Structures are given as structure tokens and as C-alpha cells.
Amino acid sequence: MxxxxxxxxxxxxxxxxxxxxxxxxxxxxxxxxxxxxxxxxxxxxxxxxxxxxxxxxxxxxxxxxxxxxxxxxxHSINLYTVREAADYFYMKKSHLSNSTVKNAKNRTMDSCGAYEQAIEHFIDLNGIADLSPLMVRQQHFENVIFKPGIKPATRHFYFKQFRVWWKVIRI
Structure with missing residues (x-):
């Protein structure tokens, strides 16, 4: 008992x-x-x-x-591309408010939540939508977080969003 x-x-x-x-x-x-x-x-x-x-x-x-x-x-998920990993993350976080994840079919930077904004920017800036998540390296994250001209608050914003994303997909 x-x-x-x-x-x-x-x-x-x-x-x-x-x-x-x-x-x-x-x-x-x-x-x-x-x-x-x-x-x-x-x-x-x-x-x-x-x-x-x-x-x-x-x-x-x-x-x-x-x-x-x-x-x-x-946990037996099969994620073969970074795009699939992002979509899986959005699905897992779909219970959150619209300011965090909106799950819109036609995403734009103006009509997405905080997680989507950071992750979509990460994917677009590095051009890694079709890359395997196992091939994503620290350099890809640094390209976004330490981009010249970014303020510390924005750097922290990106870091928090990426950390949560990577923990959820557990790669």
C-alpha cells in the first residue's frame, strides 16, 4: 500500500x-x-x-x-529534420497561450508566438530546415544568440526559447 x-x-x-x-x-x-x-x-x-x-x-x-x-x-519519437522537430515541439506546447505558440498553418513572424518566433528565426537564419537534428551544432545556436547588434535581453530571450525546445525534443 x-x-x-x-x-x-x-x-x-x-x-x-x-x-x-x-x-x-x-x-x-x-x-x-x-x-x-x-x-x-x-x-x-x-x-x-x-x-x-x-x-x-x-x-x-x-x-x-x-x-x-x-x-x-x-519516448520513441522519430524526428528526421529540424522542421519536424519544430513542429513536434509546437504540438507538445499547443496547450499554452497564443502568445507562446499559435500553430498557424501559414506562419509569419508577425502572427506567431514567442517560441515560434525564436525557432523559426533560428531555422531561417541557419537554413537548416532539412538538416537532421543530430547534425545541429553549437555554432548554429551561436549564429542567432551572438549575432552582432543584439541586446542582452534579446540574447537571453533566444537562449531561453532554444533551451526549452531542445529539452522537449530530447536529442
């Missing part, structure tokens, strides 16, 4: 069992801040415990490692 516990900002999972009238408890950090994510993790770990796939009372039990390995199996 498992339950959630919040300590400070982070959620922990608490497993308990009773053997011969003696109650054992173990508490492990999920390293999650949001309740909905923690509840989802709780459900997954309870299913695994019921099926016998994991033993939460084992010495080397780490729920974060187990959840990461489960998430790794779900």
Missing part, C-alpha cells in the same frame, strides 16, 4: 506493510513538485508493486530511477 506525502516543495511516496502485526514503512522522494505528476507516479508504482515487478522495501529501491526507465520506454 502506498500514499503520498509532501515535505516542503517535494512529494514523497510512503509504502507500508504489516507482517505478523509489525508495521513497516519506507518513504522515498519522488523529486516532483506538482500533485498531479506525483499522483500519476503513485499509480504507476502501485501497479508495479501489485504485479510484483518492484519491491519497495528492497535496499536499493529508487522510485525516480524506475519512473525514468518507464518514461524512457514511452
Amino acid at each position: 502506498a500514499s503520498l506525502k509532501k515535505r516542503g516543495r517535494y512529494y514523497y511516496i510512503r509504502f507500508s506493510r504489516t507482517i505478523n502485526g509489525k508495521r513497516d514503512r519506507i518513504t522515498k522522494s519522488l523529486k516532483l513538485r506538482y500533485k498531479d505528476q506525483a499522483e500519476e507516479a503513485l499509480e504507476k508504482l502501485e501497479e508495479l508493486e501489485e504485479s510484483g515487478a518492484i519491491d519497495p522495501f528492497a535496499k536499493n529501491f529508487d522510485p525516480v530511477v524506475i519512473l525514468d526507465s518507464l518514461d524512457g520506454k514511452d
Whole structure:
């Protein structure tokens, strides 16, 4: 049996069992801040415990490692071009407001959100729409971020947008 516990900002999972009238408890950090994510993790770990796939009372039990390995199996995306990576990112961020991602069919720099503006500028400036994302190098990012005449605030804007994009596509 498992339950959630919040300590400070982070959620922990608490497993308990009773053997011969003696109650054992173990508490492990999920390293999650949001309740909905923690509840989802709780459900997954309870299913695994019921099926016998994991033993939460084992010495080397780490729920974060187990959840990461489960998430790794779900991520089997095939992105062959930078354009596909950008479109995949827009699809993943489509729940955000229009000021961030608009997902318009005919994108222009005037009718797009912040992420789209930065990513489309990156693709257009470097001319890498058909390049494999694995072939994108640091130089491509530097061409945009450190372009002469850009103010520090704009540099920071581009850096933030590119960092989020690259983390989402996980290449």
C-alpha cells in the first residue's frame, strides 16, 4: 500500500506493510513538485508493486530511477529534420497561450508566438530546415544568440526559447 506525502516543495511516496502485526514503512522522494505528476507516479508504482515487478522495501529501491526507465520506454519519437522537430515541439506546447505558440498553418513572424518566433528565426537564419537534428551544432545556436547588434535581453530571450525546445525534443 502506498500514499503520498509532501515535505516542503517535494512529494514523497510512503509504502507500508504489516507482517505478523509489525508495521513497516519506507518513504522515498519522488523529486516532483506538482500533485498531479506525483499522483500519476503513485499509480504507476502501485501497479508495479501489485504485479510484483518492484519491491519497495528492497535496499536499493529508487522510485525516480524506475519512473525514468518507464518514461524512457514511452519516448520513441522519430524526428528526421529540424522542421519536424519544430513542429513536434509546437504540438507538445499547443496547450499554452497564443502568445507562446499559435500553430498557424501559414506562419509569419508577425502572427506567431514567442517560441515560434525564436525557432523559426533560428531555422531561417541557419537554413537548416532539412538538416537532421543530430547534425545541429553549437555554432548554429551561436549564429542567432551572438549575432552582432543584439541586446542582452534579446540574447537571453533566444537562449531561453532554444533551451526549452531542445529539452522537449530530447536529442
